[in-house]
Amino acid sequence: MEIEPPLGRYRIRLGAEVAEALGTGTPVVALESTILSHGLPRPRNLEVGAEIERTVRATGAVPATVGVLGGEIVVGLDAEQLRHLALTDGVAKASVRDLPVLAAKRGDGATTVASTAAVAAAVGIPVFATGGLGGVHRDAATTFDESADLGTLARTPIAVVCAGVKSILDVPATLERLESSGVTVLGYRTDQFPGFYLSDSGYPVGWRADEVSEIAETLRATRELKLGSGAVVVANPLPVSEQLDPALHDRVLAEGLAGLEREGVTGKDVTPYLLAHFHAATEGESLTVNTRIILRNAELAGRIAVAFAGTRTALA
Amino acid sequence: MEIEPPLGRYRIRLGAEVAEALGTGTPVVALESTILSHGLPRPRNLEVGAEIERTVRATGAVPATVGVLGGEIVVGLDAEQLRHLALTDGVAKASVRDLPVLAAKRGDGATTVASTAAVAAAVGIPVFATGGLGGVHRDAATTFDESADLGTLARTPIAVVCAGVKSILDVPATLERLESSGVTVLGYRTDQFPGFYLSDSGYPVGWRADEVSEIAETLRATRELKLGSGAVVVANPLPVSEQLDPALHDRVLAEGLAGLEREGVTGKDVTPYLLAHFHAATEGESLTVNTRIILRNAELAGRIAVAFAGTRTALA
Amino acid sequence: MEIEPPLGRYRIRLGAEVAEALGTGTPVVALESTILSHGLPRPRNLEVGAEIERTVRATGAVPATVGVLGGEIVVGLDAEQLRHLALTDGVAKASVRDLPVLAAKRGDGATTVASTAAVAAAVGIPVFATGGLGGVHRDAATTFDESADLGTLARTPIAVVCAGVKSILDVPATLERLESSGVTVLGYRTDQFPGFYLSDSGYPVGWRADEVSEIAETLRATRELKLGSGAVVVANPLPVSEQLDPALHDRVLAEGLAGLEREGVTGKDVTPYLLAHFHAATEGESLTVNTRIILRNAELAGRIAVAFAGTRTALA
Ligand SMILES: [Mn+2]
Ligand SMILES: [Mn+2]
Ligand SMILES: [Mn+2]
Numbered sequence: 001m002e003i004e005p006p007l008g009r010y011r012i013r014l015g016a017e018v019a020e021a022l023g024t025g026t027p028v029v030a031l032e033s034t035i036l037s038h039g040l041p042r043p044r045n046l047e048v049g050a051e052i053e054r055t056v057r058a059t060g061a062v063p064a065t066v067g068v069l070g071g072e073i074v075v076g077l078d079a080e081q082l083r084h085l086a087l088t089d090g091v092a093k094a095s096v097r098d099l100p101v102l103a104a105k106r107g108d109g110a111t112t113v114a115s116t117a118a119v120a121a122a123v124g125i126p127v128f129a130t131g132g133l134g135g136v137h138r139d140a141a142t143t144f145d146e147s148a149d150l151g152t153l154a155r156t157p158i159a160v161v162c163a164g165v166k167s168i169l170d171v172p173a174t175l176e177r178l179e180s181s182g183v184t185v186l187g188y189r190t191d192q193f194p195g196f197y198l199s200d201s202g203y204p205v206g207w208r209a210d211e212v213s214e215i216a217e218t219l220r221a222t223r224e225l226k227l228g229s230g231a232v233v234v235a236n237p238l239p240v241s242e243q244l245d246p247a248l249h250d251r252v253l254a255e256g257l258a259g260l261e262r263e264g265v266t267g268k269d270v271t272p273y274l275l276a277h278f279h280a281a282t283e284g285e286s287l288t289v290n291t292r293i294i295l296r297n298a299e300l301a302g303r304i305a306v307a308f309a310g311t312r313t314a315l316a
Numbered sequence: 317m318e319i320e321p322p323l324g325r326y327r328i329r330l331g332a333e334v335a336e337a338l339g340t341g342t343p344v345v346a347l348e349s350t351i352l353s354h355g356l357p358r359p360r361n362l363e364v365g366a367e368i369e370r371t372v373r374a375t376g377a378v379p380a381t382v383g384v385l386g387g388e389i390v391v392g393l394d395a396e397q398l399r400h401l402a403l404t405d406g407v408a409k410a411s412v413r414d415l416p417v418l419a420a421k422r423g424d425g426a427t428t429v430a431s432t433a434a435v436a437a438a439v440g441i442p443v444f445a446t447g448g449l450g451g452v453h454r455d456a457a458t459t460f461d462e463s464a465d466l467g468t469l470a471r472t473p474i475a476v477v478c479a480g481v482k483s484i485l486d487v488p489a490t491l492e493r494l495e496s497s498g499v500t501v502l503g504y505r506t507d508q509f510p511g512f513y514l515s516d517s518g519y520p521v522g523w524r525a526d527e528v529s530e531i532a533e534t535l536r537a538t539r540e541l542k543l544g545s546g547a548v549v550v551a552n553p554l555p556v557s558e559q560l561d562p563a564l565h566d567r568v569l570a571e572g573l574a575g576l577e578r579e580g581v582t583g584k585d586v587t588p589y590l591l592a593h594f595h596a597a598t599e600g601e602s603l604t605v606n607t608r609i610i611l612r613n614a615e616l617a618g619r620i621a622v623a624f625a626g627t628r629t630a631l632a
Numbered sequence: 633m634e635i636e637p638p639l640g641r642y643r644i645r646l647g648a649e650v651a652e653a654l655g656t657g658t659p660v661v662a663l664e665s666t667i668l669s670h671g672l673p674r675p676r677n678l679e680v681g682a683e684i685e686r687t688v689r690a691t692g693a694v695p696a697t698v699g700v701l702g703g704e705i706v707v708g709l710d711a712e713q714l715r716h717l718a719l720t721d722g723v724a725k726a727s728v729r730d731l732p733v734l735a736a737k738r739g740d741g742a743t744t745v746a747s748t749a750a751v752a753a754a755v756g757i758p759v760f761a762t763g764g765l766g767g768v769h770r771d772a773a774t775t776f777d778e779s780a781d782l783g784t785l786a787r788t789p790i791a792v793v794c795a796g797v798k799s800i801l802d803v804p805a806t807l808e809r810l811e812s813s814g815v816t817v818l819g820y821r822t823d824q825f826p827g828f829y830l831s832d833s834g835y836p837v838g839w840r841a842d843e844v845s846e847i848a849e850t851l852r853a854t855r856e857l858k859l860g861s862g863a864v865v866v867a868n869p870l871p872v873s874e875q876l877d878p879a880l881h882d883r884v885l886a887e888g889l890a891g892l893e894r895e896g897v898t899g900k901d902v903t904p905y906l907l908a909h910f911h912a913a914t915e916g917e918s919l920t921v922n923t924r925i926i927l928r929n930a931e932l933a934g935r936i937a938v939a940f941a942g943t944r945t946a947l948a
Contacts, residue, residue, distance in 0.1 A: 008856035009943075073857070097816040097861045101839045104849035114814070118859045141458055142773055144808040151786070151813050152860060154467070176460040181467050182430070184413040207417045217420035224324035225389070227434045228468060229413045311325075457774055470783070492776040497783050498746070500729040523733045533736035540640035541705070543750045544784060545729045627641075 010103050012123055015076025018064045022124055025312070027061035027305035030120035030128040030158075033077070035294060036065075036086045037110035038093050038272050039131065040287065041279065046086040048291050050079075052298045056129070059302025064125060066116045068094055068102045068109035075123055085110050095148045114152035117160060117231065126219060126308055127159045129301035131294045132196045133233065135165040135174030137270075138257070145267075146177065153231040154181035159219045159308075161234045161301040163293045164194035164201055167253055168274045171201045179206075183230040184222065186215060187237075188300065194237030197244035197278075197289050205235055212300070216307035236300050244282065244289045252281040326419050328439055331392025334380045338440055341628070343377035343621035346436035346444040346474075349393070351610060352381075352402045353426035354409050354588050355447065356603065357595065362402040364607050366395075368614045372445070375618025380441060382432045384410055384418045384425035391439055401426050411464045430468035433476060433547065442535060442624055443475045445617035447610045448512045449549065451481040451490030453586075454573070461583075462493065469547040470497035475535045475624070477550045477617040479609045480510035480517055483569055484590045487517045495522075499546040500538065502531060503553075504616065510553030513560035513594075513605050521551055528616070532623035552616050560598065560605045568597040642735050644755055647708025650696045654756055657944070659693035659937035662752035662760040662790075665709070667926060668697075668718045669742035670725050670904050671763065672919065673911065678718040680923050682711075684930045688761070691934025696757060698748045700726055700734045700741035707755055717742050727780045746784035749792060749863065758851060758940055759791045761933035763926045764828045765865065767797040767806030769902075770889070777899075778809065785863040786813035791851045791940070793866045793933040795925045796826035796833055799885055800906045803833045811838075815862040816854065818847060819869075820932065826869035829876035829910075829921050837867055844932070848939035868932050876914065876921045884913040 014022065021028050031052055036045045049065065056063035064076040067085045074081060085091050085108065094102055094109030096118050102109045111119065113130050120128050134147025153160065165174050175193060178185055187193065187205040195201035209215050219232050243249075256277040259265070265273045278286035330338065337344050347368055352361045365381065372379035380392040383401045390397060401407050401424065410418055410425030412434050418425045427435065429446050436444050450463025469476065481490050491509060494501055503509065503521040511517030525531050535548050559565075572593040575581070581589045594602035646654065653660050663684060668677045681697065688695035696708040699717045706713060717723050717740065726734055726741030728750050734741045743751065745762050752760050766779025785792065797806050807825060810817055819825065819837040827833030841847050851864050869875075888909040891897070897905045910918035 010853040010856040012857070095811075095814070096859055097811070097814045098838070099859055100816055100850045100853035100857060100861060100864070101818065103853035103857065104846055115859070122857075122859060136460060140460075144768060144772075144802075144805040144812075146808070146812045148812050148814055155860060170460075173460040176462070179411075179413070180460075180462045180464050182411070182413045182464055184416055186417065206414070214420055218416045221326040221416035221419035224326040225328070225416060225419065225438075227412055227415055227431070227438060228471060229416060232416070452776060456776075486776075489776040492778070495727075495729070496776075496778045496780050498727070498729045498780055500732055502733065522730070530736055534732045537642040537732035537735035540642040541644070541732060541735065541754075543728055543731055543747070543754060544787060545732060548732070 012073045012075055012119060014123060015064065015074065015078060017062055018076030021062040025309060027309045028064050028125045029056045029061045029298065029301045029305050030075070030116055030125045031063055031065040031298070032113060032116040032130050033065055033067040033085050033110040034093055034112050035131055036082070037091045039275060040290065042087055044287065046083060048294065049082050049086060052294055055295050055298040056302045059299060059306055061302040061305040064120070066111045066119050068099065068107065068111065070108065071103045071106035073099060073119055075119060096152055097148065113149040113160065117156045117158050118152050121156045121158050126223065127301050127305040129161045129294070129297040131162065131290060131297065132164055132166045133160070133162050135169040136177055138170045140170060140173065150177050150181060153183050153233065156231050157223050159215065159232045159234055159304055161236055161297040161304065163196050163237060163297065164235055166196050166271065167198065167249065168256065168270070171195070172203055175203055178233065181230060182228060184218065184232045185235060186218060186232060187235045188215070190235070190237050194235050196293065197249050197286060198246055199237040199240045199243045212303045212307045215304050216311050219308055220311045234300065234304065236297055238289070238293060238296065242292055244286060248282060252278055255281060328389045328391060328435060330439060331380070331390065331394060333378055334392030337378040341625060343625045344380050344441045345372045345377045345614065345617045345621050346391070346432055346441045347379055347381040347614070348429060348432040348446050349381055349383040349401050349426040350409055350428050351447055352398070353407045355591060356606065358403055360603065362399060364610065365398050365402060368610055371611050371614040372618045375615060375622055377618040377621040380436070382427045382435050384415065384423065384427065386424065387419045387422035389415060389435055391435060400424070412468055413464065429465040429476065433472045433474050434468050437472045437474050442539065443617050443621040445477045445610070445613040447478065447606060447613065448480060448482045449476070449478050451485040452493055454486045456486060456489065466493050466497060469499045469549065472547050473538050475531065475548045475550055475620055477552055477613040477620065479512050479553060479613060480551055482512050482587065483514065483565065484572065484586070487511065488519055491519055494549065497546060498544060500534065500548045501551060502534060502548060503551045504531070506551070506553050508553070510551050512609065513565050513602060514562055515553040515556045515559045528619045528623045531620050532627050535624055536627040550616065550620065552613055554605070554609060554612065558608055560602060564598060568594055571597060644705045644707055644751060646755060647696065647706065647710060649694055650708030653694040657941060659941045660696050660757045661688045661693045661930065661933045661937050662707070662748055662757045663695055663697040663930070664745060664748040664762050665697055665699040665717050665742040666725055666744050667763055668714070669723045671907060672922065674719055676919065678715060680926065681714050681718060684926055687927050687930040688934045691931060691938055693934040693937040696752070698743045698751050700731065700739065700743065702740065703735045703738035705731060705751055707751060716740070728784055729780065745781040745792065749788045749790050750784050753788045753790050758855065759933050759937040761793045761926070761929040763794065763922060763929065764796060764798045765792070765794050767801040768809055770802045772802060772805065782809050782813060785815050785865065788863050789855045791847065791864045791866055791936055793868055793929040793936065795828050795869060795929065796867055798828050798903065799830065799881065800888065800902070803827065804835055807835055810865065813862060814860060816850065816864045817867060818850060818864060819867045820847070822867065822869050826867050828925065829881050829918060830878055831869040831872045831875045844935045844939045847936050848943050851940055852943045866932065866936065868929055870921070870925060870928065874924055876918060880914060884910055887913060
């Protein structure tokens with residue numbers, strides 16, 4: 001049998017505030033960094049990063065933005081580290097399988113939904129806020145292009161607050177994959193799966209939760225029962241009054257999809273391309289909506305984390 | 317790191333007889349409840365539930381029907397609890413991902429192949445009898461509709477006795493998924509995968525077992541080797557003399573599939589619709605055959621459980 | 633709860649030299665046996681088996697060829713056992729799900745990429761050399777035919793040195809599945825995924841490693857971080873000067889695929905058929921190239937195993 005060294009060299013580093021919060025049972029919300037490095041334009045991305053953290057704090061929880069610096073995975077980036085990932089060129093978009101490579105190469109990376117969820121769960125953070133999940137791509141029946149987010153969510157017992165999946169994906173196929181792989185999906189105050197920029201994707205969810213306490217109890221049950229169900233996806237739609245205008249959305253999406261094909265954009269370049277297209281074609285309105293989404297999700301995630309901490313001692 | 321409470325609030329409750337059997341090493345067979353709540357018409361479903369349990373008892377094993385009552389997962393429903401799930405409207409069809417939601421909502425649920433297997437394995441029951449497995453749907457190449465049963469079977473080291481998969485599914489695609497995900501498939505006294513209502517689906521299985529002892533040893537090897545193979549699917553065909561008339565089967569299946577499309581039936585409504593159609597169009601003969609299948613599977617599962625208990629002490 | 637016996641009856645047997653090497657921290661490289669029993673013609677297969685082991689030894693590592701004899705899984709076959717698997721008819725091609733069946737039936741089996749990786753990881757061998765991985769078949773969009781290698785690689789933290797996937801498969805779909813399931817892919821001194829007989833499949837890899845030490849550190853990080861990333865696939869291309877002539881390759885592949893269809897060859901028979909066709913149609917040149925591939929991969933795997941053993945004590 002292999003003999004492991006007494007101390008591994010590759011570990012996850014906790015920021016000081018996050019370490020203390022986890023030690024004392026203070027609620028913590030994990031946050032991804034890809035939205036900052038790859039999802040929003042500079043320097044607005046850095047401002048949004050700070051707003052997200054303030055929003056989490058306002059609920060009584062501690063924000064823990066995850067990223068990779070010089071190969072080290074950090075949970076709870078400080079202001080200087082956030083600035084570095086937000087403003088430096090060449091930061092890798094790092095899914096779970098990229099983390100060991102970055103560790104070995106001592107590279108910088110921004111974490112995706114998959115890698116943020118995996119890292120958060122590993123250090124004991126049960127709640128995570130993002131904008132939208134990755135999913136099944138529209139041409140996946142022939143290309144097999146499916147986000148690694150799905151595989152990680154299938155095995156990670158964490159609550160992920162999102163506004164559905166990006167409208168550039170195959171939404172019903174993504175919902176089927178979530179079902180096949182045992183991921184719980186809860187609509188927060190809705191029976192419909194949200195459509196990211198839109199309040200309603202047009203597809204229903206199986207379960208609805210009207211109260212944060214119900215989400216917290218579902219998460220508690222997932223983690224205590226340990227029956228192999230994966231993440232609890234909390235689908236948090238924008239109010240209709242705050243969504244992108246549906247007619248504008250549909251036109252811009254169609255243009256963007258046509259642009260991908262015309263310009264031969266594929267793989268990891270698709271999401272940044274389409275987000276940039278939405279930004280340009282909506283004259284910045286998509287950026288405003290995107291920011292609203294992540295702030296609303298951070299706020300709900302904070303409230304879930306606080307409620308979840310409360311469930312812990314309910315019978316003590 | 318998160319500090320878990322000394323006692324979780326969400327646990328699986330064992331019926332008294334099942335608890336005693338597991339404590340003393342008496343063979344136990346897990347049984348699903350969806351076939352009762354969603355698979356068979358009332359009140360025949362309640363009678364069949366009792367017949368299944370008697371069939372298991374006749375082999376020397378204890379039956380453990382699984383269900384969710386007021387949010388609590390129960391292994392070994394008593395007669396009153398069985399009656400409640402069989403005769404009450406609004407009982408949810410609960411796969412693994414639904415169990416935490418039902419726990420939080422304190423709802424009632426009938427367990428599927430996936431959730432019954434996961435719960436049984438969690439409490440140490442190594443054998444499970446059902447009618448047919450879920451699988452890949454006929455239109456899955458575009459819809460991605462694949463049963464969550466497959467994902468759970470891929471990671472759960474339990475013997476599942478079935479008569480193949482329902483003929484409404486894509487049988488060869490289902491067999492490929494079972495192969496890809498490392499699920500062992502054994503034909504019991506056959507080289508052909510059974511076709512649920514029919515003795516032979518037209519597709520071969522890779523391995524055949526002619527003796528119950530061989531199945532029990534395969535299951536023992538799966539559980540001791542722990543190499544990541546999943547369930548041991550024991551494919552138990554109806555004798556040719558007891559199958560549904562093949563010509564009738566093929567006609568009714570074609571009509572049913574056409575009806576789904578015509579009436580726009582999808583998702584979780586498909587199986588109940590088609591079973592009802594088979595029932596009506598075969599004038600009850602499909603119900604008789606379905607009942608034969610589950611009773612035969614319960615009987616074989618009981619014998620496997622007894623044999624498996626014997627392998628435990630073979631070297632003691 | 634089930635009471636397990638003090639000693640299971642089904643275990644993995646280590647050859648004497650492998651047991652000693654694992655006990656003393658000597659580097660070990662796992663090797664599959666399907667290439668010997670099903671991949672190469674007799675008696676050349678037996679010679680190649682011996683050459684592979686000598687190649688591993690020359691790097692300072694101990695070879696551990698895996699196989700199943702009389703139902704027992706052996707890690708580190710001796711010369712007599714190797715001869716038996718290489719020269720006997722009726723040896724099963726055993727993936728992970730077949731191992732429990734062979735154990736129960738006391739059968740003989742040659743291990744695939746999946747089963748060799750699973751067994752090697754179970755006994756603490758971190759590096760494995762093969763020729764090519766299994767993957768997504770060309771018609772998988774409708775047949776769902778995908779190798780069980782992919783599922784095992786997704787959950788097994790082992791380095792697998794290969795020359796890509798066999799050109800008979802759907803290479804881009806296989807790369808997508810590796811990405812979706814969190815398998816790290818590193819090109820060794822290349823930015824392109826190799827095409828087995830050809831140096832370049834035409835598809836890029838996301839990461840490149842120019843030094844063996846970097847591969848060893850990536851593997852170390854995978855195993856210490858434990859974040860759910862799977863195998864580290866080390867893609868090791870033939871030098872352009874040693875590949876099969878691309879024009880010959882393309883012609884023979886097209887002929888072989890046509891032959892499959894014409895003769896109705898499917899499933900587990902496809903790979904042996906196509907390898908035999910390549911052998912015949914290239915007048916033995918494909919066999920020479922195939923042998924070069926496995927020897928080069930064995931050599932690189934040995935160097936990775938030696939470097940990996942060095943990373944263990946780097947901080948001691
Ligand atoms: Mn992709
Ligand atoms: Mn479905
Ligand atoms: Mn196959």
